[in-house]
Amino acid sequence: MTSTTVPHTGRTAIDPFEVHVPEEQLAELRRRLVATRLPTRELVADRAQGVQLATVRALARYWATEYDWRACEARLNALPQFTTEIDGVDVHFVHVRSRHEDALPLIMTHGWPGSVIELLETVGPLTDPTAHGGAAEDAFHLVLPSLPGYGFSSEPAEPGWESGRIARAWAELMERLGYSRYVAQGGDVGATVTDAMARQAPEGLAGIHVNLLAGALGLADRLPAGSERERAAHDALHTFMTDGFGYFLEQSTRPQTIGYSLLDSPVGLAAWLLDHDTDSYYKMSRAFVERDPVGNLTREHVVDNISLYWLTGTGTSAARWYWEFGQFVAVAAATGREPPPVAVPVAFTTFPGEIWAAPRSWVETVYPGVVYFHEAERGGHFPAWEEPEVFAAELRAAFRPLRA
Numbered sequence: 001m002t003s004t005t006v007p008h009t010g011r012t013a014i015d016p017f018e019v020h021v022p023e024e025q026l027a028e029l030r031r032r033l034v035a036t037r038l039p040t041r042e043l044v045a046d047r048a049q050g051v052q053l054a055t056v057r058a059l060a061r062y063w064a065t066e067y068d069w070r071a072c073e074a075r076l077n078a079l080p081q082f083t084t085e086i087d088g089v090d091v092h093f094v095h096v097r098s099r100h101e102d103a104l105p106l107i108m109t110h111g112w113p114g115s116v117i118e119l120l121e122t123v124g125p126l127t128d129p130t131a132h133g134g135a136a137e138d139a140f141h142l143v144l145p146s147l148p149g150y151g152f153s154s155e156p157a158e159p160g161w162e163s164g165r166i167a168r169a170w171a172e173l174m175e176r177l178g179y180s181r182y183v184a185q186g187g188d189v190g191a192t193v194t195d196a197m198a199r200q201a202p203e204g205l206a207g208i209h210v211n212l213l214a215g216a217l218g219l220a221d222r223l224p225a226g227s228e229r230e231r232a233a234h235d236a237l238h239t240f241m242t243d244g245f246g247y248f249l250e251q252s253t254r255p256q257t258i259g260y261s262l263l264d265s266p267v268g269l270a271a272w273l274l275d276h277d278t279d280s281y282y283k284m285s286r287a288f289v290e291r292d293p294v295g296n297l298t299r300e301h302v303v304d305n306i307s308l309y310w311l312t313g314t315g316t317s318a319a320r321w322y323w324e325f326g327q328f329v330a331v332a333a334a335t336g337r338e339p340p341p342v343a344v345p346v347a348f349t350t351f352p353g354e355i356w357a358a359p360r361s362w363v364e365t366v367y368p369g370v371v372y373f374h375e376a377e378r379g380g381h382f383p384a385w386e387e388p389e390v391f392a393a394e395l396r397a398a399f400r401p402l403r404a
Contacts (some may be wrong), residue, residue, distance in 0.1 A: 003351075004191075006280035006319065008212075012084065012085075012176055013084065013085075013156070014083075014084045014176065015082060015083050015084065016080075016081070016082055017081040017082055017083045017092060017152065017170055018077050018081065019073050019076050019077055019152070021069060021073060021082075021245075021311050024403045025311060026211060027044065028051065028067055029307075029310060029311070030103075030261045032265065032266050032267075033060050033064035033128070033267065033329055034064055036060060036265065036266075036267040036311040037226055038053065038056065038057070038142050038267070039053070040053070040151045040153060041053045041054075043279075046283070047275075047278065047281055047320065050271070050275055050283075051271040051275045052285065052382070054289055055274070055284075055285040055288055055289055056267060056270070056271055058172050058288035058289050058319055059267075059270055059274075059288045059299075059302075060267050060270070060356055060377065061238075061305070062288060062299050062303065062345065063303050063306075063307075064203040065265070065269070065361045067299075067300065067303050067307070069304075069307050069311070070261050070391050072108075072300075072304040072308075073242075073304065074271045074305065074347070075114075075304075076094075076119060076120075079094050079096060079120075080094065080096060081093070081094050081095075081125065081152075082095055083152070083153075084176060086164070086169045086172050086173060086245070087168075087169055087172075087178075088157060088158075089148045089153060089154050089161075089169070090153060090394035091145055091148070091153050091156075091169065091173060091181060092116075092144070092145065092146040092151060092152035093143055093144055093145040093146065093173065093275070094116055094119075094123070094142070094143070094144040094189045095121075095141075095142070095143050095144075095177065095221055096123055096127050096141070096142045097127070097141045097142075098114075098127040098128065098139040098140060098141050098142075099127075099128065099139075100128070100130070100136045100137075102134075102137070102277065103140055103141045103292055104139070104140050104141070104182070104183060104399060104402075104403055105140070105141045105143065105174065105177075105179040105181070105182035105183070105280045106126065106140040106141065106142055106143065106182065106184070106395070106399070107143040107144075107145065107170055107173070107174055107182060107183075107184050107185070107247050108122075108142065108143070108144055108145070108184070108185045108186065108190070108384070109145065109147065109166075109170070109184070109185070109186040109189070109190030109193045109194055110146075110147065110150075110186075110188070110189070110190050110234075111186070111188020111189035111190045111191070111212075111316075112150075112189050112251075112319075112321065112322070113145065113272075113274075113276055113305070113309070113319055113381060114188065114269055114305060114385065115144055115151045115308050115309070116145075116151060116202060116383055117301065117304050117305040117385075118305065118382050118385035119144050119384050119385070121207050121296050121361065121384070121385070121388035122384045122391060122392055123142060124394050125388060125392035125393075126139075126142055126391055126395065127140060127141070127142050127190070128297065129190055129308070129392070129396065132389065132392065133389075133393075134393070134396055136215075136391070137151050137403070138396040140226045140395070140399075141178075141179070142174065143174065143177065144226035145170065145173060147166065147168055147189065147190075147193075147262070147318070147321065148161050148166060148169075148317075148321075148380040149161070149314060149317030149320060150314055150317070150338025151308055151312055152312060155317035155320075155325060156317075156320075158253070159324065159327070160324070161193070161198045161321070161324055162190070162321075162325060162327070162328040163193045163324075163328075164200070164323065164328075166196070167192045167193050167194075167196035167197040167200055167202075168182065168200065168202075170184070170193065170197060171197065171200070171202035171204075171205070171389060174204065175204065179236050180204050181198075181204050182204055182205065182206065183205070183206050183207050183208050183209070183399050183402060184197050184198075184205060184207075184208045185208065185209045185210070185395060186208075186210055186211075187210065187212045187381070187382070187383065187384070188212055188381065188382075189321055189373075191210040191213075191214045192214050192325070194208050194209075194210050195208070195210065195214065195342070198342040198344050198346060199339055199340045199341070199342055200340075200341065201342075201343035205344055205348070206345070206402050207344050207345035207346070207347065207371070207399065207402045208342075208344060208345075208346070208347070208371075209345055209346075209347040209394075209395060209398045209399065210346070210347075210348055211349050211351060211383055211394075212354065212381070213348070213356070213366055215366040215368065216233075216237060216356060216362060216391075217237075217241075218235055218286035219365065219366065220234070220238075223362050223365055223391055224265060224359075224361040224362065224365070227359070227361075229359045230359050230361060230362070232357050233357060233358060233359055233362060236355065236356040236383075237355075237356040240277075240355050240356060242303075243397055244277060244278065244355070245276070247272065248322060249278065250370075250386065250396055251319040251320075251321075251322035251323065251327060252322040252323055252326035253323070253326065255316060255319035255320045255323045256316065256320075258316075258319060259315060259317075259319055260316075262309075262316055262319070263315055265311055265314055266306075266310050268301075269306065269309060269315050272307065272315070273305070273306055274283060274302075274314040276381070277352035277355045277380075277381050279354075279355075279380040279381065279383060280297075280353070280381050280386075281296075281312055283297050283380065283386070284296055284302050287299045287302060288302075294386065295379075295386040295387045296385055296387070296388055297382075297385065297386050301385070305399045307403070313399075341343075345371040345401075345402060346367040346369075346370050346371060346372075347370070347371055347372035347399065348367065348370055348372065348373050348374075348400035349350040349373075349374050349376055349383075349394045349398065350363075350373075350374070351375065351376045351378075351379035351381075351383045352375070352376065352377070352378065352379065352380070353378075353379060353380025353381065354380060354381055355381055357375075362399060363392075372397070372398045373402070374394065374397065374398075376390055376394060377390070378390060379391065384404025
């Protein structure tokens with residue numbers, strides 16, 4: 001992996017960045033794909049035993065014979081990309097300023113098994129809303145960082161990079177970019193980072209929007225269960241904790257162990273990344289097996305994301321965030337330490353395909369006084385990726401009251 005930069009002029013330098021993957025790396029990837037040893041077919045008709053053989057075969061065939069990484073590379077390089085060193089990590093980020101006056105600065109954080117790839121289709125709708133059915137007063141200046149150890153950000157050289165430390169780095173990034181007032185958004189891992197930012201309340205943070213109620217994991221016994229919707233959410237949370245927790249448990253306890261496979265086998269990496277949640281898995285599988293994508297979850301865009309993990313060699317370093325999360329939760333539980341209250345306005349959107357689609361009562365339990373709540377008509381765990389227009393409309397509505 002190579003990049004185009006200008007020399008550092010100090011610790012706070014912001015350097016332009018471009019992606020240029022050597023052709024020999026792409027040839028090696030194709031060689032490994034062709035040489036893959038596959039297991040026999042699963043013994044059940046659904047995903048109960050994991051990622052299905054038909055899905056993996058279709059994905060590997062497409063990846064080896066039809067997929068074009070250079071198209072993804074061109075998409076990335078068409079956007080302004082930068083790196084800057086914060087707390088010992090070279091943070092990669094996309095930074096697109098809107099052409100509209102008085103645009104609101106917004107920092108959005110991706111999750112696992114995603115990357116900045118899952119956010120790219122939102123750049124147009126968010127920075128140039130007039131070209132996507134919105135109004136100029138809904139425009140955002142957009143900052144899309146890659147989490148430490150993900151994508152083109154360097155990996156931490158020491159433990160301790162849990163969500164709170166990332167949140168502080170993001171506040172430093174926004175200050176370094178000259179944004180004195182801004183908002184933040186996140187889902188999945190990004191939701192925990194954004195939540196931490198709201199609890200730290202750095203100067204300039206005006207509010208947050210999240211689309212995963214990550215706090216539900218530690219509060220299940222305190223969440224309402226009186227209505228049918230609340231009981232359905234409890235059932236979904238229980239299913240995740242008993243049947244959908246494999247990747248979470250492995251990465252929060254032994255990320256190094258699974259990391260050897262993730263760095264050595266592109267098909268192994270692809271299967272691991274696909275096996276996240278039932279709704280997203282079936283949508284992505286459909287794109288390969290039936291060639292009938294749901295929304296923006298096309299074969300090309302799914303493999304763009306997997307290729308980014310493979311070509312940057314970040315399967316292991318990305319998985320380590322879960323270990324950091326596990327260590328942080330264990331210490332908090334042992335000491336009885338409660339997180340500080342959220343000190344900025346919180347907006348929340350529930351998407352119907354989310355792992356647990358949180359009802360308003362749950363959101364109000366975690367975020368008392370939530371200022372915006374809406375249930376979207378479609379979208380799942382990766383709403384910005386799957387339904388970028390719906391997602392952008394949610395952010396416009398959520399942050400409209402917070403514009404100066």
